[in-house]
Amino acid sequence: MVKSVDRALRIISLVSQNKDGLGVTELASQIELNKSSIYKILSTLVSHGFIEQDQTTKKYRLGYKYLELGSLLLDSIDLRSQARVYLEELERQTNEVIHLVVFDQGEVYYIEKLEGNETLRTHSKIGRRAPIHCTSVGKVILAHLTEQEVEAIIQKQGLPKHTENTxxxxxxxxxxxxxxxxxxxxxxxxENEAGISCIAAPIFDHLGRVTAAVSISGPTLRMTAERLHDLQQLIIEIGKKISARLGYTE
Known part of the structure; x- marks a missing residue:
């Protein structure tokens, strides 16, 4: 262990626990280190933006560098890898086809598909776009957009008929x-394919924006009204778990 790094991290940890900040004397009372050494570490952290000093109280608190790094971390999170364990959980519990789609410029497209243990022929395929108005994933995303966004999408895409139920x-x-x-x-x-029924939940990013959706698809013979009712809480919980992995907090 590098002592200087360990001390700096301990100081950061202590400062983070006090929203009003801590002074050099307060830090010295909690860390077995003289004030001069603590001041040098704080000065280094301040120069890099990790710590800042209140000019009125002279106390030190967390710097805005953490917001920048947090944003970079959240932007770098790969949705497929973060969602994978939860998609597999859905597949194990339902034995049906599981889809993960993302929303992009008024359209949705599949980025992951788990086949389940039951035979099911669907049009879905990773990389293929899905109708936004007649799929459960598309509708659940639209439901969480603004009225202006929905209006613009409908105006551009229309509501074309895919089946008698569209x-x-x-x-x-x-x-x-x-x-x-x-x-x-x-x-x-x-609504999209004859004989196929689905249920979906939204996925939100760290800014609270709906960016994706997860769904369970199966033949209507199995996806009865009773079963769809039983799957409601499960799909909602999975959507929340994936959203949490992306940094979303309700």
Missing amino acids: ITDKAAFLVELQKIYKQGYAVEIE
Whole structure:
């Protein structure tokens, strides 16, 4: 262990626990180190932005460098790797197809797919885009966007009919989004593909923006109203767990 680094980290830890900051004397009383040495360490940390000194109280507190580093860390988090363990958990518990999609410029596309243990033929494929208005993942993302964003997407993409169950009426679709927002999950029963039903939950990033969604897909014969009801809490919890890994706090 490098003593000087250890001492600097201990000082940072102590300062972080006191929002009003700590003075050199207060730090010296908690660390077996003379004031001169503590001052030198603090001065070094101040020069790098990790610690700052209040010019009125002369006490030291955390610097804004941590916000910068925290932002860089959160931006560098890979969604697929962070979500993988939770997607596998869903697959084990349901034996159905699990999808992870991201939202990008008014569209959603698949970045991960777990096949489950049951045979199921779907159009989904990693790298392929998905209809945003008639999939559970698309609808749950739309439900958490602003009215202006939703309006712009509908105007650009329209509400094209994919099956007999696709919602193509704008007023009815907006009511559907309000319902999804309130309940925290979206259900799609054969709106995109005949015979396939899904349930999805939103995923939020560290800024609280909806950026992705996770879903469970299966044949309508298995994804009955009763089973979809039973899966509600599970999909919501998985969405929350992945969001937390991305730095989101409610």
